[in-house]
Structure formats: C-alpha cells, structure tokens
Amino acid sequence: MSKPLKQIHLAAHFPGVNNTTVWSDPAAGSHIEFSSFVHFARTAERAKFDFLFLAEGLRLREQGGQIYDLDVVGRPDTFTVLAALAAVTDRLGLTGTINSTFNEPYEVARQFASLDHLSGGRSAWNVVTSWDAFTGENFRRGGFLPQEERYSRAKEFLATAHELFDSWRGDEIIADRATGTFLRDAKAGAFVHRGQHFDIHGRFNVPRSPQGRPVIFQAGDSDEGREFAAAGADAIFSRYSTLQEGQAFYTDVKRRLAAYGRRPDQLLILPAATFVLGDTDQDAAELAREVRRQQVSGATAIKHLEFVWNRDLSAYDPEGPLPDVDPVVSEDHISRGRAQVRMYRDPVAIAREWRQLAEANKWSIRDLVINTGNRQTFVGSPATVARTVNDFVQADASDGFILVPHLTPAGLDPFADKVVPLLQERGVFRADYAGTTLRDHLGLAHPDAGAGGAPERAAS
Amino acid sequence: MSSTSPSHLHLAVALDGTGWHPASWRDPVAHPRDLLTAGYWADLVAEAERGLLDLVTFEDGLGPQSSHVLAPDERTDQVRGRLDAVLVASRVAPLTRHIGLVPTVVSTHTEPFHISKAIATLDYVSTGRGGLRVQVSARPDEAAHFGRRTVRRIESPDSPAARDVLTELFDEAADHVEVVRRLWDSWEDDAEIRDAATGRFIDRDKLHYIDFEGRHFSVKGPSITPRPPQGQPLVTALAHRSAAYRLVARQADIGYVTPQDADQARAIVAEIRAEQRAAGRAADTLHVFGDLVVFLDDSRAQAQERRERLDALAGEPYTSDARIFTGTAGQLTDLLEELSTGGLTGFRLRPAVAGHDLPRVSRDLVPELQRRGRFRDAYEADTLRGLLGLARPANRYSSRPPASPEPESGAGATPTPTATA
Numbered sequence: 001m002s003k004p005l006k007q008i009h010l011a012a013h014f015p016g017v018n019n020t021t022v023w024s025d026p027a028a029g030s031h032i033e034f035s036s037f038v039h040f041a042r043t044a045e046r047a048k049f050d051f052l053f054l055a056e057g058l059r060l061r062e063q064g065g066q067i068y069d070l071d072v073v074g075r076p077d078t079f080t081v082l083a084a085l086a087a088v089t090d091r092l093g094l095t096g097t098i099n100s101t102f103n104e105p106y107e108v109a110r111q112f113a114s115l116d117h118l119s120g121g122r123s124a125w126n127v128v129t130s131w132d133a134f135t136g137e138n139f140r141r142g143g144f145l146p147q148e149e150r151y152s153r154a155k156e157f158l159a160t161a162h163e164l165f166d167s168w169r170g171d172e173i174i175a176d177r178a179t180g181t182f183l184r185d186a187k188a189g190a191f192v193h194r195g196q197h198f199d200i201h202g203r204f205n206v207p208r209s210p211q212g213r214p215v216i217f218q219a220g221d222s223d224e225g226r227e228f229a230a231a232g233a234d235a236i237f238s239r240y241s242t243l244q245e246g247q248a249f250y251t252d253v254k255r256r257l258a259a260y261g262r263r264p265d266q267l268l269i270l271p272a273a274t275f276v277l278g279d280t281d282q283d284a285a286e287l288a289r290e291v292r293r294q295q296v297s298g299a300t301a302i303k304h305l306e307f308v309w310n311r312d313l314s315a316y317d318p319e320g321p322l323p324d325v326d327p328v329v330s331e332d333h334i335s336r337g338r339a340q341v342r343m344y345r346d347p348v349a350i351a352r353e354w355r356q357l358a359e360a361n362k363w364s365i366r367d368l369v370i371n372t373g374n375r376q377t378f379v380g381s382p383a384t385v386a387r388t389v390n391d392f393v394q395a396d397a398s399d400g401f402i403l404v405p406h407l408t409p410a411g412l413d414p415f416a417d418k419v420v421p422l423l424q425e426r427g428v429f430r431a432d433y434a435g436t437t438l439r440d441h442l443g444l445a446h447p448d449a450g451a452g453g454a455p456e457r458a459a460s
Numbered sequence: 461m462s463s464t465s466p467s468h469l470h471l472a473v474a475l476d477g478t479g480w481h482p483a484s485w486r487d488p489v490a491h492p493r494d495l496l497t498a499g500y501w502a503d504l505v506a507e508a509e510r511g512l513l514d515l516v517t518f519e520d521g522l523g524p525q526s527s528h529v530l531a532p533d534e535r536t537d538q539v540r541g542r543l544d545a546v547l548v549a550s551r552v553a554p555l556t557r558h559i560g561l562v563p564t565v566v567s568t569h570t571e572p573f574h575i576s577k578a579i580a581t582l583d584y585v586s587t588g589r590g591g592l593r594v595q596v597s598a599r600p601d602e603a604a605h606f607g608r609r610t611v612r613r614i615e616s617p618d619s620p621a622a623r624d625v626l627t628e629l630f631d632e633a634a635d636h637v638e639v640v641r642r643l644w645d646s647w648e649d650d651a652e653i654r655d656a657a658t659g660r661f662i663d664r665d666k667l668h669y670i671d672f673e674g675r676h677f678s679v680k681g682p683s684i685t686p687r688p689p690q691g692q693p694l695v696t697a698l699a700h701r702s703a704a705y706r707l708v709a710r711q712a713d714i715g716y717v718t719p720q721d722a723d724q725a726r727a728i729v730a731e732i733r734a735e736q737r738a739a740g741r742a743a744d745t746l747h748v749f750g751d752l753v754v755f756l757d758d759s760r761a762q763a764q765e766r767r768e769r770l771d772a773l774a775g776e777p778y779t780s781d782a783r784i785f786t787g788t789a790g791q792l793t794d795l796l797e798e799l800s801t802g803g804l805t806g807f808r809l810r811p812a813v814a815g816h817d818l819p820r821v822s823r824d825l826v827p828e829l830q831r832r833g834r835f836r837d838a839y840e841a842d843t844l845r846g847l848l849g850l851a852r853p854a855n856r857y858s859s860r861p862p863a864s865p866e867p868e869s870g871a872g873a874t875p876t877p878t879a880t881a
Contacts, residue, residue, distance in 0.1 A: 034554070035507045035584045057684060058573070059666070067664040067682075074662075074686045075785045077574070077581040083550040084585035106522065107570065108606040113542035116494045138573045140677030141608070173491035173541065175485060180490065180773060182485060189541070199651060199845065200607040203532065205524045207496060209543040216877050262753040288763070299659040 008429045009268060009400030009442060010420075012044040013053040013093070015408045017061075019304075021034075022036075022294040022406045027408050031072050034084060041085045044092055046417035048430050050441045051093025052085065052123060053237075053402050054078050058102055059135040061337040063303055065311055068335075070300050079111045086119035093438030095124035095217060098158035102130065102139045105198060109164035110158075112214045113206035121210030121437030126217035126237060129154040134336045149197075151224045156197045158232060162213060166447075168192045169209035176187065212447040215246070215438050221319045230256035233266040234444050237402060241377040246262050246271060246397030268442060273401040277414045281380045287377045291406055292370045301366040304373065308347045310334050318366040322358050327351050344381060353429035353460065377401075386422035393428070409449035469796060469834050470806025471846060472562075472714075472749060472823060474500070475507050476519035479813040480753050480780070482527065483773040485539050486758050496543060498551050504814055505552045508559055510535040511822025512836055514847045515560030517548035517593050517696070517808065520545035523602040531615060532601045537774075546578050553586035560844030562591040562696055568605045568629055569597060577681055580644055583688035586861050588843035591694025593716075594637055594707075596629035598622075623703070630703040635674040636842075637695055637711040640790040644692055645855045646682030652775035668857040691852045699750065700781060702731070709735030713850060714747040716808045718782040725750060725802025733803075745850050748798050748808040751782040755813075756820035767812070782810060789824035793832060815873035 009214040012194040014037065016022040022028060030036045056078060061068040085094060094115065108125075118124040129150040145153055156254050172188040174181055189204040207435040218229035232252060240249045247269075254264040262350055276291055278284030296304070300317030304342050306313050308329040327347035344350055360367045378385045392398055396447055405411025423429035430441075478485040478492055485492035486808035494500040508516045524540045526533045552807035557686055559584060565575050583590035597603070603611040611629075614622040652862070653665035670681035698715040699705050708715030709732050717732075719725035729748050736746055756877075763786040771777045777783065785792055796807055809825075811817030829835035841847050 001845060004517055023661055024659075032584060034587070038554075059680075059685060060682060067662070067667055069660045069662045069664045072661055073667075074652070075684055076584060077577040079544075080548060080550045080578045080581035081585060083547040084553055084581075087502075087551055087554040102568070102571070103574070104606050104608070110522075111544050111547060114547045118498045118547055120498075137678075137680035139571050139574075141571070142678070168541075173493065177486045177488075177492075180483075180486060180537045182538055183536040183540050198607055200605055202601050202605045203524050205521070205541055206543060211497075297659040327466055351763050445521065 003430050005401065006393050006428075007273050008389065008423060009270060010047070010049045011051045011053050011093075011400070011402040012040065012049050012402040013023055013071070013272060013402050014040055014057070015405055015411060015458070016055050017057055017072050017075060018069050019295050019300050020406055021408065022291065022405060023072050024294055024297075025407060028407055031408050032074055032076060034081070036409035037076075037081055038088050039180050040412060041089050041092055043410075043412045043416050045089045045421045046413075046455045048433060049092060050400070051095045051122075051438055053095045053126070054082065054097060056097035056099060056128060057100060057337065058130075059138050059334070059337045062134075063306065063335045068303070070297065070303060075160075075246065079115060082123070083115055083118055086115070086122065091122070091433040091436065091441075093122045093124055093215070093441060094103060094119055095215070096127055097126040098152040099128055099130050101145055102135065102141065102190055105157055105160040105164060106200065106204070109204065111208045112161070113165060113209045116211050117206070118212055123138060123209075123211065124217055125440055126216035126219055126234075127233075130221055132337070133300060135428055136269060151228055152189035153197045155240045156195050156230075160195070160198050161199070163191050165208070165213040167204040168208040170212070170313065172227060173207055175362055202231060205350075211437050211439050215442060215444060224375040226253050226256060229253060229267065230262070231260050233267060235270055235442065238269060238271045238398075240397075241271045241273045243395065243402070245399050247342045247395065250286045250396050250398060265443070268399040270400050270402050271398050272404055274374070274404050274406065275385060275415060275419075276376045277380070277382055277385060277418060279381060281384050284380045284384075292373075294374065295406065296366060296370045296373060298366050301369040305336050307338075307363055308344050308350050310347060316365060319364045320433055322351075322355050322368065324355075336447070358407075363385075382418035382422055386419050387427070389419070390423065390428050392425060467833055468836055469800060469829065470512075470514045470749065471821070471826070471829075472515045472560075472746065472806065472808040473818060474512055474517045474519065474751070474808050474810045475504055476810070477525070477542065478815070479817065480810040481767075481770045481773045481774070481812040482538045483770045485769070485814040486509075486773050487813045487816060490813060491815065492539065495539065496541070499550050502555050504554050505556055505559060505561070507707040507780035507818050507822055512839060513559060513822070513826075515562050515591065517547050517561040517562075518545035519607065520564040520566070521602070522569055523599060524598060524825055526599075529617065530599055532599070537631075546582060549590070550582050550585055551711070552828055553582065553589065556586075556589075558589070558842075558847075560589045560591055560595050560694065560847060561586055561876060562694060562844075563714045564595050566602075566635035566650055567594050567607055567633040568611070569602065569608070570636075572677075572681055573637045573683070574642065574806050575636070576640040577685040579640070579693050580683065580685040580688040583690055583693045584685075588845070590688065590690070590715075591696060591844055592631055592640075593696045593698065595632050595698070596626070598625060598629060602840040617700075623706050626701075627703040628722065630707045632676045634707050634710050635672075635676055637707075638674075639672045639677075639679045641692060641695070641711070642672060642856070643679075643681055644687060645668050645857050647687045648855050652686065675876035686821050687855065690843050691855065692845075694833075694844055694848070696794065699788065705732050706735050708732055708748075709741065709746070710739045712746065713747055713848065714806075715732040715806075718751050718865060719799065719802065720783050720805075722799050722802040725799050725804050727805035743878075745848070747805045747848060748803065749808045750796075751808045751810060751836075752795075752805045753778075753780050753784040753810045753812055754781050754792060754817050754821070755786040756785070756792060756817050756824060758788060760791065763787050766816075770812070778812075780810075789820065789828045791826055792805060793828045796829070797832070797834065806809075863871050
C-alpha cells in the first residue's frame with residue numbers, strides 16, 4: 001500500500017435552527033430541554049466521537065419583516081449548555097461557535113478557559129464573524145462592522161484571546177501552606193494589547209487550563225476565511241461534502257499552511273455532512289426522499305424560493321409552476337439573520353436556470369426546492385455509508401465529518417450503533433479514546449505557554 | 461406549589477474560593493490546588509444540598525481577586541484566579557437536584573442579551589433552579605480589561621464623588637436587569653406549537669420584541685432562548701447603601717444586606733420596603749437576607765481560636781462588610797432568630813473556611829434550626845422560586861387573560877413595555 005490508512009475524525013452537530021432539522025416527525029423531541037442535549041452527547045460519546053458541535057445565532061431570523069416560523073426556533077446559550085454537558089460526559093470534546101463581533105476578548109477568553117478547566121481539557125472554539133446591524137440591535141455595543149473589517153477584527157480578537165490564555169504559564173499556583181505563598185508570580189496573568197480593534201491591559205483572572213488554549217475551529221469559506229484558518233486554526237468546518245469539491249477545498253487549504261510554517265496535519269478539514277440509513281441502499285434512498293419532503297413543506301418551499309426572488313411569493317401555489325416574474329435585485333433582502341442568502345450572487349440567472357430545470361423535469365415549486373436544496377450527503381445501508389465515509393477520507397476529500405442528524409435527540413443513534421462499528425472493524429476509527437483531551441482525540445499538539453512561546457499564530 | 465412555612469427561615473451559602481477568610485486556603489481542610497476543578501465545586505454544592513439549603517451563590521469578578529474593593533493588588537499570599545461563575549453553576553447543575561444555583565454576573569461590562577440567555581440556560585440545565593446575583597464593577601482596572609469605557613477612580617465607597625459613580629452604576633444595573641427580565645419573557649410559554657397542518661414551529665405572535673431603550677443601551681429582542689422553566693429565574697443583589705437598596709427594590713427577588721444587629725436590619729428593611737412601594741412592587745415577594753461571615757465550632761472558644769490562628773497566618777485581623785460570627789451552631793441559631801425580628805426572611809452565610817464551616821452549616825446549624833421549627837425538614841418544591849415561596853410569574857407580554865390590563869411581574873418603576881411582534 002502506498003500510504004497508511006488515515007484515522008477518521010467524527011463529530012456530532014446538535015440539530016440546528018434550519019430546515020435540515022425535521023421537527024414534524026413523531027420521533028422529534030425538544031430542541032431546548034437539557035435532556036435532549038444529554039441524550040445526544042451521550043450517544044456521541046458512546047460512539048467515541050471526537051466532539052459535539054453547537055452552532056450560533058444571535059438574532060431570530062426574519063423574512064418579509066416577520067420572525068421566521070417554519071423551522072425550529074430557539075436555542076440555549078452555548079457556553080452554559082456545554083458546561084453542563086461536561087458533567088454528563090467524560091471524554092467528548094465540546095465545541096462552541098462564538099462570534100468575534102458581539103463579544104469581548106477578555107470575557108470570551110475567561111469563558112473558554114473556564115470551560116476547559118471544567119471539562120478537563122475538552123473545549124473548542126469555532127470562531128465566526130458577523131457584521132450585520134440586524135444582529136447588532138440585540139447588543140449594547142450595537143453597531144456592526146464594515147464587511148471588510150470583520151476578518152481583521154476576528155484575527156485580532158483571536159490573537160488577543162491567545163495572549164490572554166498565554167498570560168498564565170501554568171506553574172504559578174504553588175499554594176504552599178507552610179510559607180503562605182499561593183502564587184509564585186505577583187504579576188501572573190498580566191497582559192497588554194494595543195491594536196486597531198482592542199486596546200486593553202491588566203490581568204487575566206483564569207489560570208492556564210488543561211489544553212492551554214481551546215482547540216480553534218474556523219468556518220468561513222471565502223479566500224480570507226481560508227487564509228485565516230491556515231494562519232491559526234486547528235480545524236476548519238467546511239461545507240463541501242461531495243468528493244470532488246471536497247478534494248479541491250482540501251488541497252487548496254492544506255497548501256496554504258506552508259506559508260505560515262505549518263504542516264498539513266496541523267489543520268484538520270471537517271465538512272458538515274448529513275446521512276440517511278436504511279436496511280438496504282434502496283430502503284435508505286426511499287427514506288431519504290421522505291425526509292426531504294419533511295424538510296421542505298409547501299410553505300418552506302415558497303420561503304426558500306423567496307431567498308432567490310427576494311419578494312413576497314405567498315400567493316404562489318407550492319405544487320404549481322415557478323413564478324414568471326423576475327427576482328428583485330437589491331441590497332435590501334427579504335430574509336435577515338441568515339448566512340445562506342448571501343450565496344445567491346446572481347439571482348436573475350439562478351431564477352432562469354431554475355425555471356428551465358423545473359420545466360425540463362416537470363417540477364413544481366416544492367419539487368424544485370427539494371431537488372436543488374441540500375440533499376443528504378450519505379444515503380445507504382450501514383455498509384455503504386461506512387465505505388463511502390472512509391473512501392472520502394482516504395481520498396483526501398476531508399479528515400472526517402461533522403454529522404448533522406435530522407432528528408433531535410435520537411437522530412445520531414443509528415449511525416452510532418450501525419456505522420461506527422463497521423468503521424472500527426476497518427481500523428479507521430478508534431475503538432476507544434486513547435487520551436483525555438480534545439487535542440488528544442484530534443492528534444493536535446498541546447501549545448506551549450510562556451517563555452515567549454505561542455506565536456506560531458499570525459497576529460493581526 | 462410552595463408550602464413554605466412563614467416561621468421558616470431561608471438559608472443560602474456564599475461560595476468563594478476556599479472560603480471568605482483570606483488565609484482559608486492554608487487551613488488543613490482546604491484544597492487550594494483543586495479550585496479550578498469541577499469536582500471541588502461539585503463537592504461543596506453537594507454538601508450544601510445535603511443541608512437542604514435554598515441556594516448557593518458563586519462569587520465572581522472580571523479581574524483578579526483583590527484585598528482592595530476598588531483596585532487590584534499584587535499579593536501572592538492569597539488565592540488569585542477563578543473560574544467563570546455561570547459556568548461553574550452550570551457544571552454542577554446536572555449533579556444536583558434541589559438546590560438553587562445563583563452565580564454572580566457583572567452588569568457593568570457585559571451584554572444583557574448574553575446574560576439573559578446564559579441564566580435562562582442555567583435554568584434549563586438545572587430544571588428550574590437558576591438565578592443570578594447582579595454586581596457592578598467600579599474598578600478602573602476591570603474597565604481596562606474591556607477597553608470600551610472608563611470608570612472614574614474613586615478612593616472610598618463612602619465619599620460624595622463615589623456616591624455619584626455608584627448611583628450611575630447601580631442605575632445602569634437596573635436597566636441591565638430590566639433587559640434580562642424582558643428577554644426571559646420575550647417568548648410566551650406556549651409559543652412553540654409544532655403545527656404540522658400549517659408547517660409552523662412557533663406561533664410568532666407569542667414572541668415579542670422587547671424594544672428596550674435606556675440611557676446606556678438599547679436592545680431589540682426577542683431572546684434566542686425560549687422562556688426558562690421558572691419563567692423568571694431569581695434575581696438577587698448584595699446591597700450596602702441607598703443606591704443598591706433601590707436596585708434591590710426595583711428589580712430583585714432577594715436582597716443580601718449587612719446589618720450588625722436587629723435594629724440595623726429593621727432600618728434597612730424599612731428603607732427597602734419604602735423603595736419597593738415607590739417602585740410599584742409592594743405586592744411582590746421580595747426577600748431580604750442578612751449576610752454573615754461564620755466561624756462555626758463546638759465551642760465559642762474554639763471558633764475564636766481558629767479565627768485568631770487564621771488572622772495570624774494572614775498577618776492582619778480579618779474585617780468584612782458583613783457581621784462576623786464566631787461560635788457554635790446553637791449560638792448562631794440564636795443570632796439568626798434575633799436578627800430575623802428585624803424583618804429578615806433568611807440569611808446568606810459566608811463560610812470563613814469552606815471545607816470546615818460549610819459542613820458545620822449543613823450538619824450542625826440546620827438540625828438546630830429544624831429542632832426549633834425554623835427550617836424545612838425536606839425540600840418541598842422542585843424549583844428555586846418554589847423554595848422561596850415565589851409563584852411562577854405571569855408573562856408580562858402575555859395577551860391572556862384578556863381582562864387583565866396589568867402584567868404581574870417585572871419592574872414597576874420602568875415603563876410597561878409594549879409588545880410589538
């Protein structure tokens with residue numbers, strides 16, 4: 001064999017606030033009760049997953065000036081629920097998405113350092129940026145960032161947080177009763193940061209945590225986002241889950257690492273992926289079609305068409321043909337608080353393409369949205385899915401996947417029970433945790449503190 | 461349903477590091493090297509729950525601990541460094557079943573939107589036992605950790621200049637809590653409908669913009685987190701002077717105060733009750749708890765001797781804003797009964813040495829109070845509000861019942877918010 005088998009990394013994304021999550025199914029439970037989070041986390045840990053992942057949204061989505069009511073709405077505070085999950089799990093990593101625009105470095109650093117202590121070294125931070133004034137209306141800092149400044153703030157935010165994490169070396173607390181010396185160093189935690197976005201100084205008040213710093217994830221996909229990840233992230237959460245797109249993304253991001261003096265294995269690439277399992281491939285395919293219909297109700301189809309048309313389409317019949325009016329091209333968008341609408345850069349061309357597709361296939365509006373929207377990544381029998389997951393990873397389309405079940409809280413159970421054992425048999429997924437920290441699970445080195453260590457990170 | 465007897469006192473314990481005496485970490489029972497572990501906090505809270513206490517509070521701050529109220533120090537002989545209190549409370553929530561969990565949050569530098577959803581989530585993970593203790597920060601060094609505002613340096617909390625600064629900080633805290641509370645109500649309890657026929661997960665008419673516009677900030681809402689199990693988790697605050705009493709009267713469910721005797725307690729309670737009436741909250745249950753530092757032993761002499769030993773280690777006598785008690789559980793029971801004649805409905809005890817005095821509270825003091833018919837024999841409610849005799853409040857935005865024009869909860873001193881969703 002030319003190269004050794006790669007070990008797959010698997011993570012579990014708690015079903016989110018979007019239409020991937022099916023709430024209408026009789027098996028769908030609460031998205032907010034802690035018992036749902038406990039069930040989900042324990043399944044992931046039973047299956048020896050690397051970590052659990054939580055997304056973020058700091059303002060309820062709106063469409064046409066009203067709160068969007070067709071998807072799951074409502075979620076807990078990320079830090080608080082992760083800290084509670086640390087009490088009901090032992091090894092599972094705990095990854096939270098935390099915005100660098102509507103938070104301050106001192107507070108976020110102490111929350112992650114605290115979470116890392118309270119979980120025995122299992123915390124990770126998915127750093128995201130945001131600039132919309134819409135979300136800013138929920139915050140006293142208010143305002144927003146010019147789009148071009150969001151990465152510069154994010155970079156400086158992360159660099160500042162690292163300075164805070166590194167302001168304790170880890171050997172300061174000696175707590176010597178006899179001499180009465182608690183701290184070796186009167187200035188433990190001292191920091192000064194003067195930059196474009198943050199001008200702060202003083203003393204950080206959380207001593208160094210088991211992992212030193214949380215594992216850093218990055219989720220952006222733009223050129224700037226990829227560069228940001230290459231410069232300092234430990235893992236990147238991508239959305240390319242087809243083989244060819246995945247390989248292109250993988251190659252592109254890994255090749256950027258050398259410029260920062262980093263090796264390809266210092267940044268893991270973990271796309272989001274959905275799955276539908278059946279006893280046979282055919283059963284799974286049928287089930288997948290059913291799930292797609294659950295995900296896209298008639299009402300949801302109309303709302304999704306509005307993302308492109310950018311106008312009220314409530315008068316249209318979801319079972320009828322596509323609108324013959326053209327999209328409204330405007331900076332003012334009918335949907336707010338949703339990242340995906342930014343993907344439609346040329347709505348008029350997309351509308352034209354979709355009309356042609358619908359005519360050629362005799363699709364209704366709902367059929368079109370079902371067929372053009374996000375289909376499940378892995379559909380098949382457990383054997384098929386295990387083989388496909390492994391093929392993707394061995395072909396360098398990713399280093400693993402962040403799996404998003406469509407049901408809360410038990411949607412991960414079939415994957416844990418049926419697919420994971422097959423991956424373990426193939427020797428490509430751990431049979432048990434070898435270490436205790438998330439860095440151990442991901443094969444990442446623990447950062448050195450002190451002695452001027454640390455700045456392998458590109459500062460702003 | 462709460463079956464809280466009026467003769468029963470409420471008991472809380474304030475957790476802070478290895479205890480409130482600065483040399484407590486040097487006591488043989490202390491575990492100063494475990495302060496940053498979850499197990500340390502889980503053990504303390506389990507001990508408090510064994511004693512059937514109403515709640516524990518967790519101290520916190522946005523800077524290192526200091527021997528000065530208003531400035532940092534560079535001491536190396538005391539505990540420095542701590543974990544985020546909300547996360548500590550959340551970490552122990554799944555390990556406990558009855559006791560209330562009340563972390564400190566600092567209103568001066570935090571976003572009320574984040575605090576609101578954090579405490580709502582604490583309430584979810586503890587199934588109805590969450591609350592907060594709101595604190596202001598007048599330390600310029602803490603302001604410099606955020607770099608977004610400056611706080612005027614004040615020399616002593618009692619100077620006239622300090623009064624202005626503190627009044628402003630406490631007024632801002634009242635706005636902060638107002639936003640936190642409105643956000644808790646920004647979802648009606650039955651907003652989640654899962655109506656398969658129309659495809660709607662929520663009834664958006666039951667979600668509400670809070671449209672808060674204050675002197676210091678504005679917040680739109682609604683929260684991203686549905687209304688928590690208690691509806692309104694507990695809001696508590698420590699108060700030493702008028703500006704803080706007003707905050708307690710306007711926004712809190714419990715005020716912690718520091719009288720030295722029953723007469724002082726009576727005067728403080730009277731001032732808070734007057735402010736409560738002025739705030740239009742006369743009908744609301746507002747507890748006033750007395751704060752006491754406690755050294756508990758089998759004899760007063762032992763307690764006294766332990767205190768002196770710790771003072772000698774610290775190199776100076778321990779002083780506190782709160783009355784310091786040294787003695788037996790029986791003597792402390794006498795004192796609590798006496799102070800309660802001043803109108804206090806409960807006490808928040810600050811163990812001088814957590815590993816020593818907390819077990820003395822749960823194993824000696826509580827049985828003595830029970831013998832005198834002044835404390836519960838078993839947890840009588842599933843929520844913290846229930847333990848404190850507070851009903852689950854109606855939602856201020858609720859449209860039902862249509863006949864009632866006035867919301868039941870919230871701050872009377874601030875304008876009734878309008879629902880605009």
